[in-house]
Amino acid sequence: xxxxxxxxxxxxxxxxxxxxxxxxxxxxxxxxxxxxxxxxxxxxxxxxxxxxxxxxxxxxxxxxxxxxxxxxxxxxxxxxxxxxxxxxxxxxxxxxxxxxxxxxxxxxxxxxxxxxxxxxxxxxxxxxxxxxxxxxxxxxxxxxxxxxxxxxxxxxxxxxxxxxxxxxxxxxxxxxxxxxxxxxxxxxxxxxxxxxxxxxxxxxxxxxxxxxxxxxxxxxxxxxxxxxxxxxxxxxxxxxxxxxxxxxxxxxxxxxxxxxxxxxxxxxxxxxxxxxxxxxxxxxxxxxxxxxxxxxxxxxxxxxxxxxxxxxxxxxxxxxxxxxxxxxxxxxxxxxxxxxxxxxxxxxxxxxxxxx
Numbered sequence: 001x002x003x004x005x006x007x008x009x010x011x012x013x014x015x016x017x018x019x020x021x022x023x024x025x026x027x028x029x030x031x032x033x034x035x036x037x038x039x040x041x042x043x044x045x046x047x048x049x050x051x052x053x054x055x056x057x058x059x060x061x062x063x064x065x066x067x068x069x070x071x072x073x074x075x076x077x078x079x080x081x082x083x084x085x086x087x088x089x090x091x092x093x094x095x096x097x098x099x100x101x102x103x104x105x106x107x108x109x110x111x112x113x114x115x116x117x118x119x120x121x122x123x124x125x126x127x128x129x130x131x132x133x134x135x136x137x138x139x140x141x142x143x144x145x146x147x148x149x150x151x152x153x154x155x156x157x158x159x160x161x162x163x164x165x166x167x168x169x170x171x172x173x174x175x176x177x178x179x180x181x182x183x184x185x186x187x188x189x190x191x192x193x194x195x196x197x198x199x200x201x202x203x204x205x206x207x208x209x210x211x212x213x214x215x216x217x218x219x220x221x222x223x224x225x226x227x228x229x230x231x232x233x234x235x236x237x238x239x240x241x242x243x244x245x246x247x248x249x250x251x252x253x254x255x256x257x258x259x260x261x262x263x264x265x266x267x268x269x270x271x272x273x274x275x276x277x278x279x280x281x282x283x284x285x286x287x288x289x290x291x292x293x294x295x296x297x298x299x300x301x302x303x304x305x306x307x308x309x310x311x312x313x314x315x316x317x318x319x320x321x322x323x324x325x326x327x328x329x330x331x332x333x334x335x336x337x338x339x340x341x342x343x344x345x346x347x348x349x350x351x352x353x354x355x356x
Contacts, residue, residue: 018058019051021079023184024200026051029081043087045205046094051079052159053101055184068093105155113292115285117277118148121246124275125152129160129207129242134270136245138252139277142314145246149209161207166215166247172227175216179235195231199238207242208235214247217254225254226263233267245271252276281315289315293322294336302338305345321345 030044054064061072070078070090077083078090121137128135139145146165153163162182167174176194180187185197202208216228236243245251255261255268286306287297298306309317325340334340 019054019061019064019079021051022186022197022201023051023055024197026079026081027201027203033081039087043091046091046098047078047087049098049158050094052157052184053098056158068097101158105157112147112151113285113289115144115148115281115288117144117281117285118151120275120277121145121148122152124273125149125156125161125207125209125242125244127273128244131272132204132240132242133272134236134243134245134267135273135275136252136255136271137275137277138247138249140279140314141248142316143277143279143281144315145277146211147316149211149244149246153209156207160205161209162202163209163211166210166212166228168215169218170216170228171224172231175228176231199235202235202239202241204240206239207244209244209246211246213245214251214254217250217258225260229264229267233270236270243270280310285315286318289319289322293326295322295338295341298338298341302342305342309345321348324348 027048030039030048033039034041034044050064050068054067057063059067061075065072065075068075068090070093074083074090078087083090117139124135124137127133137145150163153161157163162179164175164178164182167178173191176191176198177187179198180194183198183201185194185201187194189197210232216225232243232245235241255264261268283297290297306318309321321341321344324344326336328344329336329340
């Protein structure tokens with residue numbers, strides 16, 4: 001029996017390469033199957049979840065199949081909606097697998113603390129998704145906005161939540177590419193092609209989170225701010241998705257009072273949820289973070305150092321110094337104490353002093 005080495009290699013490459021099936025094609029195929037009543041909506045939702053999870057994990061078709069006990073060809077046909085038999089058993093396998101993944105996602109990360117600020121941000125995200133509305137979140141740098149949004153996306157992901165970080169000095173082309181990547185469609189095509197694919201990969205069950213939204217106002221390209229924000233508005237209007245736009249107080253000032261505020265009126269009016277985060281985290285949040293590191297509430301010199309950090313750098317810097325202090329204590333084979341925190345601060349301060 002003759003074999004075709006080139007064809008065999010193509011099969012091997014397909015089995016072990018990352019899945020490249022475009023999300024818009026998968027979504028459209030699933031919707032068509034539901035409309036023709038060939039599959040139920042709950043089955044389409046399970047397949048969509050599994051597809052998105054596999055893309056996020058950068059699985060190959062072979063790896064995806066192993067996760068649910070199916071071969072490569074079966075997974076390929078499931079995603080392409082060309083599987084000839086009933087999907088009841090396969091969807092039951094996916095549902096069992098989904099429960100396991102969700103239980104793991106619900107586990108608290110060791111490097112994350114559920115602060116009051118995080119909970120405020122999470123409520124805004126839930127509200128935007130449930131009511132299919134726009135949430136504006138404003139706050140100073142380094143108070144935990146990004147970590148809270150990333151953690152929300154981690155716990156509520158796999159097709160439902162799209163987290164996009166606005167690129168620095170973003171123009172509409174660069175932002176569109178980031179949107180395409182987050183939606184698992186090709187970013188190597190025309191702008192119009194990317195836009196249509198993104199629109200077809202998003203629906204009213206999707207929450208789009210755009211962090212660092214103020215970056216579009218720092219672009220050197222004339223008119224790019226309007227183009228980026230109008231693109232975001234179009235995506236929201238056409239898909240009826242939930243939308244969260246988060247940025248520093250620069251974002252709030254530009255939207256409400258900036259030179260382009262009148263031109264951005266349509267987007268601003270869609271913002272039914274508006275959250276202004278506190279400039280400083282409450283003491284209860286600081287105590288929660290300390291507890292996460294096995295420490296009592298900060299007092300005396302350690303508390304003074306924390307107050308200084310909050311004033312100059314924000315909450316993120318406090319956490320970084322605590323992590324440095326924990327490593328220092330580990331090297332000394334000692335239990336972490338606030339003395340280690342103060343010592344870590346003193347070492348960095350000395351290194352930062354300019355020599356004359």
